[in-house]
Amino acid sequence: MIEVKHLSKHFGTQLAVKDLSFRVDNGQICALIGTSGCGKSTTLRMLNRLIEPSAGEIFIQGKNVTAIPAEQLRRRIGYAIQGVGLFPHQTIARNIATVPRLLGWTRADTDARVNELLSLFRLDPATFAGKYPHQLSGGEQQRVGVARALAARPELLLMDEPFGALDPLTRTHLQDELLRIQKLLGITIIMVTHDLEEAIKMADIIAVMDKGEILQIDSPQALLRYPRPGFVQNLVGGQDRSLHLLATQTLADIMTPVTRPSGPAMATSTSLRDAMAGLIWQGTERLTVVDENGLVVGEVTLENLLKQGARP
Known part of the structure; x- marks a missing residue:
């Protein structure tokens, strides 16, 4: 479980995130959605302390993340971003093995985990383990990026627009793949998206953000049936709500x-x-x-x- 209490972030005189409080239970997917600049990505990066909060508390499985050294915390939290960020001069196997190697896993355990994840993402280890990122399609690279984020069996997976740069067909396929794998592993996911359809499809709960605040956090059905007047109602649409x-x-x-x-x-x-x-x-x-x-x-x-x- 992850619980956020009164989280805020100032950049100079600008308040980017204001007094956020929410909870995501184990095994749930939470989507943060809103327009560009509303504080979604800043919120995500505060969860693994890539950005330090100005105020508030974050608890993962009941433990305050400030009590954990930042580097150690990040090795316990998977992080997948748009554009993947694979190391271009390392093989796919070594890319996926990055965090297990840092954690001191044995060679045998690391190799077994790499093969397990490649198979899980339907990338044949014999074919893909020795390849380099430039030899893969965009969709295959994105699969590897998510596999790398899951390599050390993290408690939490953070995803920042991971499918945003992909064509619609590939995007839909990878959404389905992630849902399949999330169901198998039972991992908790918090993802940032600007796409309402993606949030509805993927998430158990959706948090609608604007100007650094959460305006409504609800299940997809509750959000669509009972949107709060104003920004949230405009976001979920009128005639499209039935679909x-x-x-x-x-x-x-x-x-x-x-x-x-x-x-x-x-x-x-x-x-x-x-x-x-x-x-x-x-x-x-x-x-x-x-x-x-x-x-x-x-x-x-x-x-x-x-x-x-x-x-x-």
């Missing part, structure tokens, strides 16, 4: 159990928005829901989907 709401749930959340096919098949993990698009594209009002093994487990109708997107 955004559909993106917060999957077919598993609303399906009716059946055992026989009743229409085109979609996986239980499909978002309701993607299911709606599929129904419209195929001109049908009913679809079959299948599990990861392709077995029929339920059905969903167009009528049920429309109800889920209805505004409060």
Whole structure:
């Protein structure tokens, strides 16, 4: 668990972050979202003390981070940024092994962890371990950047716009990969994004920031259904809110159990928005829901989907 209490940061006479307080439970993903210059990245960098707070306290698993030497703290917190920042003259294996080597891991343990992470990110160790960053695509480099951040099994992963520079297709794929891996590892993540759709898709809780303050922190559904008037309401939009709401749930959340096919098949993990698009594209009002093994487990109708997107 990470808990932030009354966190503030001054740069000279400018107040960049003002009296932030929030909590993220173990295994949750929290997204910090807002316009450029609202204090998102400054907040993230205070969490691992790349920037020292002017006031306030930060606790990780109940321990005040000021009681931990800054370098030691950063080795316990993964940090992934836009643009990756891989060492260009080191192999992919050595890039991923950076923090384990600093921590004094054995060669055998380090090599095993590198191979484990490459496999986890679906990068064949035999193919990728000996390559250099310039030999990889942007998406592959970003995978390696996140793998490096996870190498020493950190308690917390901080991500600053990690997918912002990627094309939409690659970005979507890596979002899915990260969600898969986060579910496997149960790691706590705090990420900065300017993209509402990304925040809705990725996060358990979303903190909307403006001018250095948190205006609202809520689950994606609560944020969309009950946005506070003003900046937050403008951010989540008007006509788009129904579509955004559909993106917060999957077919598993609303399906009716059946055992026989009743229409085109979609996986239980499909978002309701993607299911709606599929129904419209195929001109049908009913679809079959299948599990990861392709077995029929339920059905969903167009009528049920429309109800889920209805505004409060």
